[in-house]
Amino acid sequence: MTILNNPFSLLFITSISLFLFRVILIKTGFIFTFKRKWHCIKDCFHVYQFFKVPEFSESMQRNQLYYKVLLYLHSLASLEDSDFTNLFAGRKPNEILLRLDTNQIIEDDFLGAKMYWINQDKNLVLKIRKSDKRRVLQPYLQHIHTVFDEFDGRKRELKLYMNVVDDQKGRWRSVPFTHPSTFETTAMESDLKIKVKSDLESFLRAKQYYHKLGRVWKRSYLLYGPSGTGKSSFVAAVANFLSYDVYDIDLTKVSDDSDLKFLLLQTTAKSVVVIEDLDRYLSEKSTAVSSSGILNFMDGILSSSCGEERVMVYTMNGKDHVDPAILRPGRIDVHIHFPLCDFTAFKTLANSYLGLKDHKLFPQVEEIFQNGSSLSPAEIGELMNANRGSPSRALKSVINALQTEGDGKGGRCGRKAVEESGEPSGVFCTEGANAVKEFKKLYGLFRVKSNRKSPSFNLDNDLKSGL
Ligand SMILES: Nc1ncnc2c1ncn2[C@@H]1O[C@H](COP(=O)(O)OP(=O)(O)OP(=O)(O)O)[C@@H](O)[C@H]1O
Ligand SMILES: [Mg+2]
Structure with a gap:
């Protein structure tokens, strides 16, 4: 009692009680409740x-x-x-x-x-x-x-969407899109590169123009050429250039034509929508989607409601066995051919993979390329990568591979040329050939070997710089 009568004691007890009460409030979460x-x-x-x-x-x-x-x-x-x-x-x-x-x-x-x-x-x-x-x-x-x-x-995080089967939360699954390919790292004719870039840039600015023409604001590209010539890398370069997401459609996971429409409906603006290896799906009939389903997807009425601000890309190994209706003028805006490696592409690869702008073996390589090329940029890139510790060895292995992997005639003739020149290149020759074979096995490149002599990149349709 005497303690309570003492004002100092009372003040002290009150302060302690308040302090403890505060601690309880904060520590227990009582305050949040x-x-x-x-x-x-x-x-x-x-x-x-x-x-x-x-x-x-x-x-x-x-x-x-x-x-x-x-x-x-x-x-x-x-x-x-x-x-x-x-x-x-x-x-x-x-x-x-x-x-x-x-x-x-x-x-x-x-x-x-x-x-x-x-x-x-x-x-x-x-x-x-x-x-x-x-x-x-x-x-x-x-x-x-x-x-x-x-x-x-600011640069947003790009996404790669893939279609999945039987998913309750929508048909697309996404992962961050981190493919490092750019137009700078892609070996293609510099004129063509400039044309493609300016075509994409003018597409970005052309919303009003397209609408004035009564056209849907989208641009479509057909990329065709043998395996390992950079078609998929080009798609990634386009996405990185535009800062667009990528929707990669796997046609084997599409149940019918209307399912394909549904997938398109669920894509967002500012995206590249890709169907890879379209020719293979159509010829092997490995998809439930019909040719007319593909045509509707390409230019159907549906795209007017949800196809805005999209770049559509179709890749093929060759156009020969494709329904001509798909290729008819006006359906796909731009056709781009991806040929086997030529000397210009080789120089870009040598610069990227080996840091070489020039080398004493370049004239020899150029001479071989003049007789036509038999290897894809992927194969040549892999040889350079495997020998990146020594640029000279890398170039010799490319030379030998080009000569050995040529169209039979070129191979024998080429190897002889090396032997006659007295180069100690027998080892590289075998290594080069084996490396290419291994690489082909790895990437399934033993399939189509069409279009072996493809002199240069070309655009079937002129890019209209006005668009
Ligand atoms: N033109 C090129 N420039 C730079 N690198 C290339 C080029 N072509 C191929 N490559 C390299 O080869 C590899 C395979 O290329 P990519 O997958 O783009 O070929 P593709 O044409 O799509 O082949 P496929 O028809 O088999 O799908 C890539 O890692 C890429 O780095
Ligand atoms: Mg590909």
Whole structure:
């Protein structure tokens, strides 16, 4: 009693009690529970309005706003305060990304109003006080657009989408697209490279132009040529050049023509949609999609509603056995031939793989190429890679491989030429030939060997610089 009568003791006990109470509040999470209850009580005195942003529209098209909002929410600091957050490894070393989990609520402040986002399965729901709605809703949505555009302006993380079978959450699965191929690393005629780049650049700027013409804002390319000539690498270079995502369609996983349409519907703008080895699918009939299904995919009415701002790419080993309807003028905008390696392509490869701009063996290589080439850039690149420790050895092994792997006649004749020149190249000759054979086995290159003598890259259709 005497202690309680003493004001100093009383003050001391009160301070200790308050301190302990604070510690309990903070350490136990009681304060969070209290805050939550308080919110519930406050909610009873406000009327809220809800706005749903679904991932897909009624016609199963992807809703761009959904992705914009999701990206915006992932940029908010308050994401860390959500009860349950997913953690993912980022692209940079040691980078960790936070991602909202389903049924979690994230808070945002805008112009003094509280905005709540609820992540439901395939929907994002905005909860906002009715009294704030008229004042803040429009500016808030505009703010989300601006943040997204700023983010998109910086180099965004590209994605590679692949179609899967029987998936409940949509037909596309994505992984980060990290293919390093660029136009600089692709060996092709420099004139052609410049034309393709300017065609893509003018396509990017031509939205109004296409619409004035009543055309869908898309551009399609057919890449054809033997295996290992850089068709797939070219697709990656296009995607990196445009900063577009890639949708790679595996036709064996498409159940019928309408399924193919459905897949196209689910692609997003700013993307490269690719069908690789189209000729093989059609000739082997390894897909349930018909030729007319492919034609509809290429230019069907569907593309007018969801084909905007897309680059479509089809690759083939050769055009010979393909339905002429697919190749008819006007259907695919640009045809690009990918030939076997020529001297120009060789020099680009030597520069990339060996850091060589010139070498005393170059004239010899050029002479061999003048008789026609028998190897693809992939094969020559692999020989250079295997001998990258010694540029001279790499070049000799390329020379020997070109001579040995020539069309029989070229092989014998070439080897003789080397032997006559007194070069100690017998070893390289065998090594080169074996290396190429091994490489061919590895990459399944023993298949089609058509178009062996393909003198240069060419565009079947002139690229229209006006577009
Ligand atoms: N023109 C080229 N320039 C630079 N590298 C090339 C070129 N062609 C092929 N390569 C190299 O060879 C490898 C295989 O090339 P790629 O997969 O692009 O060939 P492809 O034409 O798509 O073959 P396929 O018809 O078998 O699919 C790649 O790793 C690439 O680096
Ligand atoms: Mg390929």
